[in-house]
Amino acid sequence: MSASIPLGQPEAIAEHTGTEPGGRPGGAYLRRLARSPMLRVVGRRLLIAIPVLWGVTLLTFIVENALPGDAAEALLGANATPAEIKVLSIKLHLNEPLLVRYWHWFWAALHGNLGYSLYSGQPVASIVAQRLPVTIDLIIYALVLSLVISVPLGLLCARRPGGVVDRAIMALCMAGLSIAPIVLALLLLQVFSGYLHNLLPALASGTGNNLRDLTMPALSLALPLAAFYIRFLRADLIEQMSEDYAVTALAKGLSRWRVLTRHALRNSFIGLLTVIGYNLATLIGVTVIAESIFGLAGLGNELLQAIQHRDVPLLEGIVLVFAGFVVLVNLVTDLLYGVLDPRIRHGRARS
Amino acid sequence: MAGPVASLVLGLPDAAGGSPQPQPQSRGRGLLRTLEITIPGALLLVLLFFCFIWPLVYPVPSPTYGSVLNANLPIWSPGHIFGTTNVGYDNMARILYGGRTTFEVAAGVQGIGLVVGGLLGVIAGYAGRIVESVLMRVLDILIAFPALVLILVIADSLGQSEMHVIWALCAFSIPATARVARAGTLRLRDQPFVVAARLSGVKAWRIISGHIVPNLMPQLLTFSLLGTGIVIIIESGLDFLGYGIPDPAPSWGGMIAYGQTVMSVSLSPLIVPSLFLFGTVVCLNLLGDGLRGRWGVR
Numbered sequence: 001m002s003a004s005i006p007l008g009q010p011e012a013i014a015e016h017t018g019t020e021p022g023g024r025p026g027g028a029y030l031r032r033l034a035r036s037p038m039l040r041v042v043g044r045r046l047l048i049a050i051p052v053l054w055g056v057t058l059l060t061f062i063v064e065n066a067l068p069g070d071a072a073e074a075l076l077g078a079n080a081t082p083a084e085i086k087v088l089s090i091k092l093h094l095n096e097p098l099l100v101r102y103w104h105w106f107w108a109a110l111h112g113n114l115g116y117s118l119y120s121g122q123p124v125a126s127i128v129a130q131r132l133p134v135t136i137d138l139i140i141y142a143l144v145l146s147l148v149i150s151v152p153l154g155l156l157c158a159r160r161p162g163g164v165v166d167r168a169i170m171a172l173c174m175a176g177l178s179i180a181p182i183v184l185a186l187l188l189l190q191v192f193s194g195y196l197h198n199l200l201p202a203l204a205s206g207t208g209n210n211l212r213d214l215t216m217p218a219l220s221l222a223l224p225l226a227a228f229y230i231r232f233l234r235a236d237l238i239e240q241m242s243e244d245y246a247v248t249a250l251a252k253g254l255s256r257w258r259v260l261t262r263h264a265l266r267n268s269f270i271g272l273l274t275v276i277g278y279n280l281a282t283l284i285g286v287t288v289i290a291e292s293i294f295g296l297a298g299l300g301n302e303l304l305q306a307i308q309h310r311d312v313p314l315l316e317g318i319v320l321v322f323a324g325f326v327v328l329v330n331l332v333t334d335l336l337y338g339v340l341d342p343r344i345r346h347g348r349a350r351s
Numbered sequence: 352m353a354g355p356v357a358s359l360v361l362g363l364p365d366a367a368g369g370s371p372q373p374q375p376q377s378r379g380r381g382l383l384r385t386l387e388i389t390i391p392g393a394l395l396l397v398l399l400f401f402c403f404i405w406p407l408v409y410p411v412p413s414p415t416y417g418s419v420l421n422a423n424l425p426i427w428s429p430g431h432i433f434g435t436t437n438v439g440y441d442n443m444a445r446i447l448y449g450g451r452t453t454f455e456v457a458a459g460v461q462g463i464g465l466v467v468g469g470l471l472g473v474i475a476g477y478a479g480r481i482v483e484s485v486l487m488r489v490l491d492i493l494i495a496f497p498a499l500v501l502i503l504v505i506a507d508s509l510g511q512s513e514m515h516v517i518w519a520l521c522a523f524s525i526p527a528t529a530r531v532a533r534a535g536t537l538r539l540r541d542q543p544f545v546v547a548a549r550l551s552g553v554k555a556w557r558i559i560s561g562h563i564v565p566n567l568m569p570q571l572l573t574f575s576l577l578g579t580g581i582v583i584i585i586e587s588g589l590d591f592l593g594y595g596i597p598d599p600a601p602s603w604g605g606m607i608a609y610g611q612t613v614m615s616v617s618l619s620p621l622i623v624p625s626l627f628l629f630g631t632v633v634c635l636n637l638l639g640d641g642l643r644g645r646w647g648v649r
Contacts, residue, residue, distance in 0.1 A: 048491070051488060051492070052491060052492050052496075055489070055492035056492060056496050059492070059496075059501070060501075060504060063501075063504050063505055063508050064504055064508055065508075174633065174636060174637065174640075175629075175633065177636060178580060178629060178632040178633040178635075178636050179629055179632075180584040180587050180588065180604075180625075180628055180629070180632070181584070181588065182587060182588055182591045182604065182607055182608075183607065183625040183628060183629060186607070186610075186611055186614070186621060186625070187625075189614075190614070190618070281494070281496060281497045281498070282497065282498065282499075284497040284500070285497035285498055285499030285500055286499065288497075288499055288500065288503070288592075289499070289588050289591070289592070292592060293611075303500065303503070304503070304592065307503055307504060307507045307594075308507075315504070319496075319500065322496070322497055322500060323496055326496070326497070
C-alpha cells in the first residue's frame with residue numbers, strides 16, 4: 001500500500017471525520033473515496049477472490065471426475081444394467097467431455113444458477129440456503145466460545161510468564177492442540193451426555209436452531225482453537241510488554257495487570273484478528289467432522305453426502321459457498337484491521 | 352487440529368508460546384531443556400519399536416483374523432490385553448498394525464511434502480518474478496480452501512487405499528511446506544553470504560543446494576515434525592469418516608469409529624485407540640517445540 005494521503009493534510013482529516021472541507025457533495029468526494037486505502041484493500045481482495053473461487057471450483061470438478069464411476073452408477077446402485085446407466089448418464093450430460101461439462105456449469109453459475117442436485121433433484125441453491133445457517137451459527141458460536149476462553153487465560157499466562165499458572169495453562173494448551181477433533185467430540189459426548197446425565201443432548205435435534213443443541217459441537221471446535229489463541233496471545237502480550245509504551249506505563253507506576261489489560265491487550269487484538277481470519281478455512285474443515293459426529297444438518301453433513309453420491313453440482317455449490325465464505329471473512333478481517341490499526345487507516349502502513 | 356494447521360500453513364510468525372528466550376541457562380534449566388526433547392523422543396521410539404519390530408519377533412495375533420468364540424472380550428483378558436472386537440480381532444494387534452499404517456502415512460506425506468513442497472518453495476523464493484507469482488497464486492488457492500474438504504474429495508475419488516490417503520494428504524502438506532520454504536528463502540536470499548556467492552559467479556543451483564537448503568533445514572524439519580501431528584490427526588479423521596484405510600485393515604481412526612458404536616456398552620474400545628492417538632501427537636508436538644527451542648527456530 002502506498003501512502004496516498006499524507007497525514008495532517010485537510011483531506012485526510014476530512015476523510016477521517018467524514019466531512020467535506022468545503023461542504024461540497026459529489027465528484028470530489030467520490031474521487032477522494034476512490035483514493036482511500038481502505039477501498040484499495042477491498043478492491044484488491046475482491047480481485048484476488050476471483051481466481052481463488054474459479055480455481056477451487058475447477059479443481060473440485062476435475063478431481064471429482066478424474067476416475068471412472070460416476071453419478072449415474074452411484075444413483076442406480078449395483079443392480080443397474082449398462083443400458084440404464086447409459087441412458088441416465090446421457091440424461092445428466094455425463095457423456096460429454098469434462099471441460100464441456102465444466103463450462104456448462106461455470107456459465108450457469110455465472111448467471112446465478114447453481115443447477116440441481118443429481119441425487120435429490122432439488123435446486124442446489126435452496127439446499128445450500130437451508131443448510132448454511134446451521135454451519136454459520138456453529139462457526140460463530142465456536143469463535144465466540146474460543147475467545148471467551150482464550151482472552152482471560154492468555155492474560156493470566158502473560159501476567160507472570162514462567163509461573164505456576166502459566167505452566168499449567170500451557171500444558172493444557174498442549175493437550176488441546178494435540179487432541180484429535182473426533183476424540184474430543186466423543187469425550188465431550190461421554191462427559192456431558194453420559195456422566196452428567198444429558199446436561200447437553202447427545203444428538204442435536206437436526207436443525208440445530210437451539211443454542212443448547214449447538215453447545216457441544218461448538219465446544220469441540222472451540223477448545224483446540226482456544227488452545228491455539230492462548231498460545232498466540234501469550235507470546236504476543238509478552239512481546240507487547242517490552243515495547244516502549246508498556247515500559248513507560250510501568251515506569252509511571254501502573255500495575256502490570258493494568259498495563260496488560262488496558263494497553264497491551266488492545267494491540268494484541270490486532271494480531272489475534274488476523275490469526276482468526278486465517279484460521280477460518282481450517283475451522284470450516286473441522287465443522288464437517290463435528291457435524292457428522294453430532295448429527296447436525298449443516299453444510300458439512302451435506303458435503304459428505306454429496307461426496308458419497310458423486311453429486312457434482314451439489315458438491316460444487318457447497319465448495320463455492322465455503323470458499324466464498326473464507327474470502328468474505330478475510331475481507332472483513334482486512335477491513336477490521338484497518339479500523340483497529342490507525343496506521344493502516346491513514347494509509348501509512350509500510351508493509 | 353484447528354489451531355496449529357493455520358499457523359503452519361501460513362507460517363505465521365511465532366504463534367506458539369515456545370519461543371526461544373535469550374536468558375542465561377542455569378544447569379537445571381539446561382537439564383529441563385534436554386528432557387523436553389529426550390522424553391517424547393524416547394516414547395516415540397518405543398512406540399515405533401512396538402509397531403514395526405515387535406510383531407517380527409513376538410507372535411502377535413493377526414489384526415484381521417480372529418474367532419467369533421473370542422469376540423467382545425473385555426480389556427486385560429489373558430492373551431488379549433486390550434480385548435477383542437465384535438468379530439474376535441485382537442485389539443492390541445490392531446493398535447500395533449494401525450500404528451504402523453499411521454506412521455507410514457505420516458512419514459510418506461511429510462516426506463513428499465518436504466521434498467516437493469520444499470523444492471517448490473525454494474524455487475519460488477529464489478527465482479522471484481513470474482515463477483514466484485504463479486506458484487504462490489496456485490498455493491493461495493489451496494490455502495484459501497478448507498484442506499479437509501479437498502482431502503475428502505481426493506480420497507473419495509481415488510478410492511480407498513493407504514497410498515491414496517498419502518496422495519490426498521499431500522494436498523495439505525505440499526502447499527504448507529512450500530510456503531514456509533519460500534519465506535525462509537526470501538529471508539536468506541539477501542543475506543551477505545548468499546549475495547557474495549552470487550557476485551563471485553556461483554551458479555544458482557549451487558547456491559540453492561550449498562547455502563540455502565542447509566540453512567533452511569532446521570526450520571523445515573521442525574515444521575515437518577509439528578505438521579506430522581496434524582497429518583496424523585487428519586488421517587484419523589478420514590478413517591473415522593470412512594474415507595481412509597479400507598475396512599478390515601486396522602487404523603486408529605477406524606478403531607475409534609468402532610469404539611463409538613459400542614460406546615454405551617463398554618468404553619475401552621474407544622479409550623485405548625484414542626489414548627494412543629493423543630499420546631503420539633502430544634509426543635510429536637513436544638518434540639517439535641523442544642527442537643524449535645533448541646535450534647532457535649521461530
